Amino acid sequence: MAQFSYTGTKDGQEMQGSIAAKNLQDAGSKLRKLNILPTNVEEMEEGEEADKEPGTFLGLQISSDKLSDMDVMMFTKKLETMIKSDLPIMDALQLARRQAVKPGLIKVTKSLIIDLNQGNSFSDGLSKFPQYFDDSYVNMVRAGESSGTLAKFLSKIVILKEKSIKIVKDIKGALTYPVILLVVALLVTIIMLIKVVPIFAEIYGNMGAKLPASTQTVVDMSEFITDPSRGGVLFATIFGIGFTNWIMTKKIYNFRKFWHGVFLKLPAFGPLIKKSIYAKIAMVLANLLSAGVSIIEALDISSKTTDNILVREAIGRVKDEILTGKSLSVLFKSEPIFPMEFSEFMKVGEKTGSVDEMFHSIATYYEAEVDNAVGGVKALMEPIMIVFIGGIIASLLLTLYQPIFSMGDVIK
Numbered sequence: 001m002a003q004f005s006y007t008g009t010k011d012g013q014e015m016q017g018s019i020a021a022k023n024l025q026d027a028g029s030k031l032r033k034l035n036i037l038p039t040n041v042e043e044m045e046e047g048e049e050a051d052k053e054p055g056t057f058l059g060l061q062i063s064s065d066k067l068s069d070m071d072v073m074m075f076t077k078k079l080e081t082m083i084k085s086d087l088p089i090m091d092a093l094q095l096a097r098r099q100a101v102k103p104g105l106i107k108v109t110k111s112l113i114i115d116l117n118q119g120n121s122f123s124d125g126l127s128k129f130p131q132y133f134d135d136s137y138v139n140m141v142r143a144g145e146s147s148g149t150l151a152k153f154l155s156k157i158v159i160l161k162e163k164s165i166k167i168v169k170d171i172k173g174a175l176t177y178p179v180i181l182l183v184v185a186l187l188v189t190i191i192m193l194i195k196v197v198p199i200f201a202e203i204y205g206n207m208g209a210k211l212p213a214s215t216q217t218v219v220d221m222s223e224f225i226t227d228p229s230r231g232g233v234l235f236a237t238i239f240g241i242g243f244t245n246w247i248m249t250k251k252i253y254n255f256r257k258f259w260h261g262v263f264l265k266l267p268a269f270g271p272l273i274k275k276s277i278y279a280k281i282a283m284v285l286a287n288l289l290s291a292g293v294s295i296i297e298a299l300d301i302s303s304k305t306t307d308n309i310l311v312r313e314a315i316g317r318v319k320d321e322i323l324t325g326k327s328l329s330v331l332f333k334s335e336p337i338f339p340m341e342f343s344e345f346m347k348v349g350e351k352t353g354s355v356d357e358m359f360h361s362i363a364t365y366y367e368a369e370v371d372n373a374v375g376g377v378k379a380l381m382e383p384i385m386i387v388f389i390g391g392i393i394a395s396l397l398l399t400l401y402q403p404i405f406s407m408g409d410v411i412k
Helices: 024-033 069-084 089-099 103-116 124-126 135-147 150-207 211-226 227-253 253-264 269-290 297-303 308-324 328-334 342-352 355-403 407-411
Strands: 004-012 013-021 035-042
Touching: 004 024, 013 024, 024 035, 035 253, 069 089, 069 103, 069 150, 089 103, 103 124, 124 227, 135 150, 135 269, 135 297, 150 211, 150 269, 150 355, 211 355, 227 253, 253 269, 253 308, 269 308, 269 355, 297 308, 308 328, 308 407, 342 355
Parallel strands: none
Antiparallel strands: 004 013, 004 035
């Protein structure tokens, strides 16, 4: 069978792709069966690559459309490299489509190609996928298009993405170790309560001796967990509390705001979260201002780089007050959630007339601070968690063996 490229419409939307058929008539018939009204069908030359489509099985798409930040960064890097080599954006996108493996990227590149064919701009096409390309991404591409330096701004986006990915990776790395150790501690405790404590309880029960209060408490906990009715109620209650808290966090603004404030005040982790937020905000502001975006729009976009409500509200107040003529350094200084050095850096930038460069300096400063904070958290949490797990196990064992220490009194 030959391959035929086509353009057409389906449910009012422009379609473009390729299809295998015996001849032009067969291709048209197959397209109509797919509810595609063809406007142009051409046989592809031998060796010409067909447009890639997401893989399907029994009519269902095999893989998810989801794209990670790394996928978006690599896509941007490819486009930057090709455009730097004087390849037109259309050719670059068509090549990116043929190289794409993930369904999400195949669909994105297909949509972008259709938009360019219809005379729309690259940035307008990107704005249709806000889940992958945020406001800062689209605005920087738009600035590159208007100035004729798209490759330069794609390079800036790649650097921004790389730094953002690194910050997220560092935070996850800092959190992973203590979370794993907490899970281990919980599992060890549950196993001991289910498997070990009942053996001791049976031994002491046969002796007929009165157990110390601490030992009796541990035995009662073990009986509670191993009893299907009471243990089931406990786990159902824990699950219910967790699920209710999750729903309230999603639906109730003030409840979510409360927890966001708690996260920022956590020992060791709070400063790490804050510094990562400052670094991302500064990076976005630096790139948007250098792209010629207005300060009000740049502040609005930068506030969306974090989900923390306290930080978003603070930036919102700065954005509202900027119209009064106050300087950025004064406005950020009036917001307690931002540290003094944030506004001090800005003050220097305002004096020299290079605020965008100063935001680059702020971003670099807080990136280094995040690295230091991650190292500090890891160094602090490792001994604490080891002592914590050891303390739990030692406490349980000492409590269980406590009656044996007074075995002489029991025998008398």
